[in-house]
Amino acid sequence: MKKILLLAALFTATAAFAGFNLGNLNVGDTVKNLGKVAHGVFTGVGPKEEQTIGESVSVEIINKYGGLVRDEAITRRVNLVGKSLANYCDRQDLVFRFGVLNSPSINAFSAPGGTVLITKGLYDQVQNDDQLAGVLAHEISHVTKRHAISIIDRDETFSGAAGVASNVGAASSKADIAKYSKGAGKVSTTLMDKGLDPSKEFEADKAGTQLAATVGYAADGLEQFLKLLQQHETGKTKFFPTHPPLDKRIQKLDAEVARR
Amino acid sequence: MKRINLIFFACSLGALLVTGFEAGKPAFTKRYETAVLKDPQPMAESIATLPYAAEVKVTGLQGKWANVSTTNGAGWIYLGNLAEEKPAADHSVDWLRASANETTASVAARPLDEVTKEYAGQKGMTSAADDLQWLQAQSDKLDKKTVTDYLKASRKGEYQ
Numbered sequence: 001m002k003k004i005l006l007l008a009a010l011f012t013a014t015a016a017f018a019g020f021n022l023g024n025l026n027v028g029d030t031v032k033n034l035g036k037v038a039h040g041v042f043t044g045v046g047p048k049e050e051q052t053i054g055e056s057v058s059v060e061i062i063n064k065y066g067g068l069v070r071d072e073a074i075t076r077r078v079n080l081v082g083k084s085l086a087n088y089c090d091r092q093d094l095v096f097r098f099g100v101l102n103s104p105s106i107n108a109f110s111a112p113g114g115t116v117l118i119t120k121g122l123y124d125q126v127q128n129d130d131q132l133a134g135v136l137a138h139e140i141s142h143v144t145k146r147h148a149i150s151i152i153d154r155d156e157t158f159s160g161a162a163g164v165a166s167n168v169g170a171a172s173s174k175a176d177i178a179k180y181s182k183g184a185g186k187v188s189t190t191l192m193d194k195g196l197d198p199s200k201e202f203e204a205d206k207a208g209t210q211l212a213a214t215v216g217y218a219a220d221g222l223e224q225f226l227k228l229l230q231q232h233e234t235g236k237t238k239f240f241p242t243h244p245p246l247d248k249r250i251q252k253l254d255a256e257v258a259r260r
Numbered sequence: 261m262k263r264i265n266l267i268f269f270a271c272s273l274g275a276l277l278v279t280g281f282e283a284g285k286p287a288f289t290k291r292y293e294t295a296v297l298k299d300p301q302p303m304a305e306s307i308a309t310l311p312y313a314a315e316v317k318v319t320g321l322q323g324k325w326a327n328v329s330t331t332n333g334a335g336w337i338y339l340g341n342l343a344e345e346k347p348a349a350d351h352s353v354d355w356l357r358a359s360a361n362e363t364t365a366s367v368a369a370r371p372l373d374e375v376t377k378e379y380a381g382q383k384g385m386t387s388a389a390d391d392l393q394w395l396q397a398q399s400d401k402l403d404k405k406t407v408t409d410y411l412k413a414s415r416k417g418e419y420q
Contacts, residue, residue, distance in 0.1 A: 052373045052375050055372055055375075056379040056380075058392050059376060059379065059385050059388045059389050059392055060383075060385070060388075062385075062388040062391050062392060063383075063385040063387075063388035067387065067388065067391050068394065068395055070394060075395070075398045075399070076401075076402070079398070079402050080402065080406075080407070080410050083399075083402055083407045084407060084410060084411055084414070084416050084417065087340070087407060087417060088340030088341065088417060090290055090343045090345075090347070091290075092290055092291050092292070095400075097395055097399035097400075098399065099391075099399075115392070115395075176375065177375050177378050177379070180375045180379070181375075181382070210280070214324060214339055214340050215340060215416050215417055216414075216415065216417065216420045217416070
């Protein structure tokens with residue numbers, strides 16, 4: 001009992017320090033959850049924080065890439081294929097949404113929390129749903145494997161108590177907004193300027209290929225599309241600029257597909 | 261008989277190559293509730309319902325279905341409903357339950373987070389925030405039933 005009280009006191013202090021609104025907090029649940037914190041189950045960014053940061057990251061991407069293509073038919077097609085894949089992905093706690101950016105460049109992004117954005121240039125180049133599924137499954141895999149959000153996972157501002165706060169509610173104070181803005185800025189810069197670590201891109205290629213194949217799309221959909229792009233790539237034109245070189249991706253995908 | 265064994269072997273090999281699941285290894289449920297079916301087909305009788313992150317033992321593979329043994333007996337689960345690794349975040353359960361119970365209307369009606377609005381306002385990106393709100397509304401028009409109908413019509417997922 002002493003241990004529980006001590007943990008409760010510790011949590012209250014931690015939550016207060018983190019600036020979360022405790023108004024709707026269920027004390028019983030909190031003490032139970034606190035035990036999980038103590039045992040290390042709650043680490044990193046929780047689903048609510050991930051969604052909140054993801055929304056801001058999505059806004060950054062949409063702003064930089066010319067806004068969204070507000071075409072209902074295109075958006076419906078991309079969402080049907082995307083949601084078919086997301087229906088079987090490893091993170092059923094997220095709501096995935098898929099949109100098309102009004103940019104002629106060829107690129108794709110996934111924000112934490114489940115918003116996947118592809119450019120109109122990419123959408124116009126895909127020849128069939130298998131290729132589209134290959135691209136979307138790659139982006140879904142980045143989210144399920146928490147590639148982008150892990151950039152701030154180890155940030156002390158979001159660790160431990162942030163996981164508990166996911167059960168409490170949305171951020172409310174100025175301190176929260178500043179904290180979330182900092183996180184969103186960090187993730188946006190990585191996604192749009194630097195790109196993720198190449199090992200994470202290759203991991204998403206592999207996991208995406210597996211997801212697409214399991215759902216019933218061609219296992220080589222992504223590889224087909226990358227090969228198509230490769231034919232048009234020149235020294236001046238680079239597709240998927242925030243991703244590893246096409247030839248390296250194709251080489252690894254070829255081995256993966258051949259293994260199947 | 262030999263032919264049936266050969267077909268079963270070929271299907272098992274196919275499943276192994278498509279995914280990393282293997283007979284003899286554990287797998288984990290990833291939905292809030294997962295039905296264990298009597299036969300490897302989506303409309304088969306349900307013999308048990310497993311909670312989130314339940315461990316099952318894969319005893320065999322047929323196409324994209326895993327034969328699993330559970331404490332309630334043996335049955336079939338579509339591979340897309342299983343994870344090779346145990347879902348890590350236990351705190352997802354509450355969130356998952358809330359998402360599962362949420363109606364499409366309530367999801368569609370949800371505005372952008374206050375933090376997002378504030379963030380967009382501070383950075384002069386309100387137009388992009390409007391676009392995101394539009395996307396969420398469009399995307400959420402496709403409810404679970406619409407997606408399931410699409411899966412059935414296009415013979416995807418467990419309807420292959």
